[in-house]
Amino acid sequence: MIRKRALLAALFGFVLLAGCSVGIAAPDRTAPASVPAAPGQDLTADGFMNALVAAQAAVKTYTMDMAMETEMVGKATKVTSKGSVDQTDKTRISMLMDTDVGGIKMTLLKVNGELYVKMPLTGEKWLKVPRSQMAQYEGTAGSTDLAAGLEKARSAMKKVTLVGDEAIDGGNTRHYRITMDSAGLSQVTGSGATILGDTFDYDIWLDEAGLIRKVAMDVKAEVEGKAVPMKMDGMMGDYDAPVTIIAPAREDVADLPG
Numbered sequence: 001m002i003r004k005r006a007l008l009a010a011l012f013g014f015v016l017l018a019g020c021s022v023g024i025a026a027p028d029r030t031a032p033a034s035v036p037a038a039p040g041q042d043l044t045a046d047g048f049m050n051a052l053v054a055a056q057a058a059v060k061t062y063t064m065d066m067a068m069e070t071e072m073v074g075k076a077t078k079v080t081s082k083g084s085v086d087q088t089d090k091t092r093i094s095m096l097m098d099t100d101v102g103g104i105k106m107t108l109l110k111v112n113g114e115l116y117v118k119m120p121l122t123g124e125k126w127l128k129v130p131r132s133q134m135a136q137y138e139g140t141a142g143s144t145d146l147a148a149g150l151e152k153a154r155s156a157m158k159k160v161t162l163v164g165d166e167a168i169d170g171g172n173t174r175h176y177r178i179t180m181d182s183a184g185l186s187q188v189t190g191s192g193a194t195i196l197g198d199t200f201d202y203d204i205w206l207d208e209a210g211l212i213r214k215v216a217m218d219v220k221a222e223v224e225g226k227a228v229p230m231k232m233d234g235m236m237g238d239y240d241a242p243v244t245i246i247a248p249a250r251e252d253v254a255d256l257p258g
Contacts, residue, residue: 039163061240061241061242062085063082063083063237063238063241067079067234068080069229078100080100081097082097084243092112093110096245097109106118111246111247116247117129125252128255155181158180159178160177160178161177162174166205168213173206182194182197196221196227201218202217213236219231
């Protein structure tokens with residue numbers, strides 16, 4: 001039986017894999033010059049990544065709304081996460097995320113380099129997570145550093161293909177499919193999960209401004225020797241809109257046992 005802690009680490013790793021690709025826009029808010037014009041056309045992973053990494057500094061804040069279908073202890077489980085990220089200060093990226101794992105709700109708050117979690121069992125109290133346990137809650141400590149995540153993803157990319165033009169939420173987008181080497185997944189997500197198979201596809205939809213509006217992935221993963229389905233869809237938006245992510249008051253915090 002897969003331990004819930006191990007699977008949660010894998011799940012947050014996959015969610016943060018989506019986060020690693022969020023907020024990509026060319027500095028002039030136009031699509032990267034290396035993007036191909038014809039559906040089915042490939043471009044080099046390095047060319048695609050160079051454009052994305054160069055553009056990353058343009059985005060300061062964004063929101064994400066993720067949904068994942070998987071299995072936990074042999075039962076079909078839906079995982080949802082919705083929240084915001086503020087990377088205005090690249091050395092102190094902040095995140096506020098509401099997550100529901102099969103009906104078990106929790107809120108993750110990362111601010112000032114610290115990670116807090118709130119669950120029904122804690123009442124109104126936030127539990128401060130020891131740094132040694134951060135990886136169990138967010139895939140890997142510091143994984144909301146989007147530029148670093150993109151650089152890690154570069155080595156796993158095998159091919160980038162333009163699928164075609166699609167409408168999302170009434171807006172025009174271009175759909176790209178990135179084929180990744182499964183062996184590099186753990187470096188990307190920071191989790192202990194591996195993909196069953198040699199490669200997997202990771203889909204991204206960019207709007208006319210070069211910003212990501214949707215991501216998707218449907219894979220079979222292995223966690224602690226067990227095959228686990230992981231089907232993920234995520235929507236991104238509210239780029240550079242004001243967000244408020246602040247640390248809880250001291251009296252509202254309790255230490256999580258180490």
